[in-house]
Amino acid sequence: MGKLDNKVAIITGSTSGMGRDTAYLFAKEGAKVVVTGRNEARAKEVVDKIKADGGEAIYVIADAADKNFAQTVYDATMEAYGTVDVLMNNAGMLSLAQFATITAEEFMEDININVTSALMLSQKVAPVMKAKGDGHIINIASIVGWAAHWGFVAYVTSKHAMVGLTKAMANELAPDIHVNGICPGAIRTAMLASVGGEDVFQPMVDRTCLHRIGEGSEIAKTALFLATSDSSFIDGQLLHVDGGVDV
Numbered sequence: 400m401g402k403l404d405n406k407v408a409i410i411t412g413s414t415s416g417m418g419r420d421t422a423y424l425f426a427k428e429g430a431k432v433v434v435t436g437r438n439e440a441r442a443k444e445v446v447d448k449i450k451a452d453g454g455e456a457i458y459v460i461a462d463a464a465d466k467n468f469a470q471t472v473y474d475a476t477m478e479a480y481g482t483v484d485v486l487m488n489n490a491g492m493l494s495l496a497q498f499a500t501i502t503a504e505e506f507m508e509d510i511n512i513n514v515t516s517a518l519m520l521s522q523k524v525a526p527v528m529k530a531k532g533d534g535h536i537i538n539i540a541s542i543v544g545w546a547a548h549w550g551f552v553a554y555v556t557s558k559h560a561m562v563g564l565t566k567a568m569a570n571e572l573a574p575d576i577h578v579n580g581i582c583p584g585a586i587r588t589a590m591l592a593s594v595g596g597e598d599v600f601q602p603m604v605d606r607t608c609l610h611r612i613g614e615g616s617e618i619a620k621t622a623l624f625l626a627t628s629d630s631s632f633i634d635g636q637l638l639h640v641d642g643g644v645d646v
Contacts, residue, residue: 401429402627407480409433409472411463411520412490414441416588417539420615421487421622426454428623433476433483434458435490463490463512469519476524483524485626487537488517491557498552509553514560521568521578528576535626536572538565538580539618542641545582548603558582562637569635577634579625584641586613608643 403425413422414436426432426449434449434456436442442458449456459475461468476483492512496505521536528534544558565580572578585603604610621640624630 401427402623402629403485404429406430406484406626407433407476407482408485408487408626409435409476409483409520409524410487410489411435411472411516413487414438414445414458417583417586417615417618418487418489419445421489421619422456423449423452424616424619424623425485425626426456427452430454430485431480432456433472433479435461435472437462463492463516464508468516469523472520473523477527482531483527484531484533485535485537486521486524487539487622487626488520489539490516491539493551494553495551496553501552506553506556509557510560513554513557514564517561518564525572525576529572532575534572534576536568536576536578537622537625538568538578540565540580540582540637542582542584542639542644544637545639546645548645565637566635573634577625577630579630579633579635580637581618581621581625582637582639582641583618584613584639584644586615586618588615603644604642606644607641608646611642613640613642 408425408430410418410422412418413434422432422434434442434445439460446456446458457479459472461471494505494509540561541558543555544562547555569578
């Protein structure tokens with residue numbers, strides 16, 4: 400038996416990186432997975448692999464920057480499965496604009512994709528989880544949500560907001576819904592590659608206890624822990640999965 404047998408899990412931004420690895424793991428553990436992303440070819444590839452491995456999944460093409468994102472994902476999930484048990488708010492972006500030059504539009508794009516989309520989708524699924532008396536929401540924040548050593552102004556601000564959102568949601572949705580977050584460090588993903596790859600993050604890696612880049616599968620295993628009763632007495636917490644940065 401899998402740890403997520405008969406559960407329905409939405410994982411936003413799950414066509415690559417940490418989200419994709421989490422989709423694969425959740426499906427392996429028995430969940431019916433809702434994959435979301437903007438690229439249909441990549442979304443189909445993820446779902447096809449899950450089904451080829453004996454799992455169950457659908458994909459929803461939806462952009463977290465779109466004001467209709469939450470409604471689109473929610474409607475597709477309810478039409479396919481009629482319920483939801485786990486939500487992982489993973490969709491995100493990283494703006495490279497710095498403080499002196501960033502525009503209001505660029506700043507708000509980061510906020511909307513990284514934070515507002517998570518809030519809106521959580522609002523949609525919370526009543527379903529509440530009615531069942533059980534649910535798990537996992538927000539992907541970042542170590543830059545605690546300190547701004549390695550981030551740009553909009554990304555750092557949005558991830559600080561995600562930390563606050565996680566704690567506020569935990570207070571309001573308990574005891575039926577557990578809300579926790581993950582703060583990844585440098586993880587080998589397309590986002591990391593988009594800002595220069597591992598070489599750019601070497602100073603961060605040098606400051607960790609483990610002295611290496613993390614893997615998306617390591618975030619996935621942490622998400623699985625937070626999505627099950629294994630974490631039954633954990634709520635409103637942000638787990639740092641960062642190799643031991645600044646300990």
